[in-house]
Amino acid sequence: MKRRFFLLLLLVVAGGLLGLMVLRDPGYVLISWQQTSIEMGLWLGGLLWLLSLVAAVTVIDLLFKLLGFSDWWARFMNGRRQRRSQQAFEEGITRLERGDWQRAERQLFNAARLSSHPLPAYLAATRAAAQGQMWERAEKYLVLAEERGNRLVVGLARARLLLVAGRWEQAAVLLAHLHDRHPGEDAVRRLRVEVLMRLQRWADLADVLPQLQKAGGDDSQFPQLEKRANREVLAWIGQTVGRADKAYTIRRLQAYWQALPTRLRGDEELQAAYAGELVRCGADDEAEALLAATLEKQWSNAGVEVYGRARSLRPDQALARAETWRDAHPSNPVLMLTLGRLCLQNRRWLDARAYFEAALALRKSPEAYAELIRLLSQMDDRAAQRYVVESLGHMSARLPDLPLP
Structure with missing residues (x-):
């Protein structure tokens, strides 16, 4: 309201000053052509000239529109601008x-x-600025691209820009936001998997991978990655046993x-991973029951190894069950190691020694050496020293041949 009043006041003052100038010196204009002459006041002539100019421009514009010249001119200029844009884009790429x-x-x-569809050029400019580590300019181009639409594509470009800048946590937050807004977008999930792997955020990764596979993700690495993520989550839960109540950790x-x-x-x-964490938390019986049922159906070296570490309340039954597997797997070093450990639980020292030696005969593993040396040391058997030397020789087999004192 104040602005309108000020403009009106300004026009009144300007009109008054112009009127005073006209009264003081009206001047005159003389137009002569052949035998005809026209004389009028200067101010009236100026007004007529201005009105004639406006009328001429109006008539010309009307003719251009009627003849289609305006549209042709607009198309011509737009085409010229697009050609310049295309040339600049090709040179830039x-x-x-x-x-x-x-x-x-x-x-x-x-x-x-210059382009009427500037998104590809803005994204390419973002990439160029990022390669030159001009992060502020790269972000400016993304903002300009976002104003022209397709926020999903711009969001993915911004996430990749954050990755190039090493800002992985911010990229993870942005990708989580994009995933919430575009849950069916395969590119968002794949990039999020890459970021979560780098950050080792296994719980989030375990949630994302099933959705990606359900949506038709054909990456052959996804099943193994999903299993790894869940193993890491189980291990993380098991590691909290020292900071929380064992029963609470087992329930988790x-x-x-x-x-x-x-x-x-x-x-x-x-x-096997789940059973191993149960053993760590003291739920040995539950781990033994799970593995006993599993190993009867499907053999697993990892499961057999955990089975030997479980401290069963019925060690004689656990040993008897494991001995039934020996017929089907007579040359399995992991089973021999497990049988030796179960013999220790049953205080069958000589049988344990025989199984540990059988395991070493099949494969020179540090675990078998350690178990045998520990047993022989407690039995005051001098053979323990021989196995210590043998294990050290096995571990140092890859050392270079260098002079020694």
């Missing part, structure tokens, strides 16, 4: 691939400024295990 980041950025920005392990889909709970590697 060429310089970008050659590593001339600064000139590429300038050419691509010009291409975006059980709840997480039951929440897994059937296909994962039937995997022998995950079963």
Whole structure:
């Protein structure tokens, strides 16, 4: 309201001053052509000239519209602008691939400024600025691209920009936001998997991978990656046993295990990992029962190894069950190691020694050496020294041949 009043007042003052000038010196204009002459006041002549100019421009514009010249001119100028944009874009991409980041950025920005579809040029300019570590300018191009639409594509470009800058945590937050807004977008999930792997955020990764596979992700690495993520989560829960009540940790392990889909709970590697964490937390009987049922159906070296570490309340039954597996796997070093450990639980020292030696005969493993040396040391058997030397020789077999004192 105040602005309108000020403009009105300004017009009144200007009109008054103009009127005073006309009264003081009206002047005159003389137009002569052949035998005809026209004389009028200067101010009236100026007004007529201005009105004639406006009328001429109006008539010309009307004729252009009637004849279609305006549309032709607009198309001509737009085509010329698009050709310049395309040329700048091609030059910018060429310089970008050659590593001339600064000139590429300038050419691509010009291409975006001239183009009616500037998104590709803005994204390419972002890439050029990022390669030159001009992060602020790269973000400016993304903002300009976002104003022209397709926020999903711009969001993915921004996430990749954060990755190039090493800002992985911020990229993870952005990708989580994009995933919430575009849950069916395969590219978002794949990039999020890459970021979560780098950050080792296994719980989030275990949630994302099933969705990606369900949506038709055909990456052959996804099943193994999913199993690894769940193993890491189980290990993380098990590691909290020293900071929390054992019973509480066991309940958390059980709840997480039951929440897994059937296909994962039937995997022998995950079963062994779950049983191993139960053993760590003191739930040996539950681990033994799980592995006993599993190993009867599907053999697993990892499961057999955990079975030997479980401290059963019925060690004689655990040993008897494991001995039934020996007929089907007579040359399995992991089974021999497990039988030796179960013999220790049953205080059958000589049988334990025989099994440990059989395991070493099949494979020179540090675990078998350690178990045998520990047993022989407690039995005051001089053979322990021989096995110590042998184990050290086995561990140092790859040392270079160097002079010794």
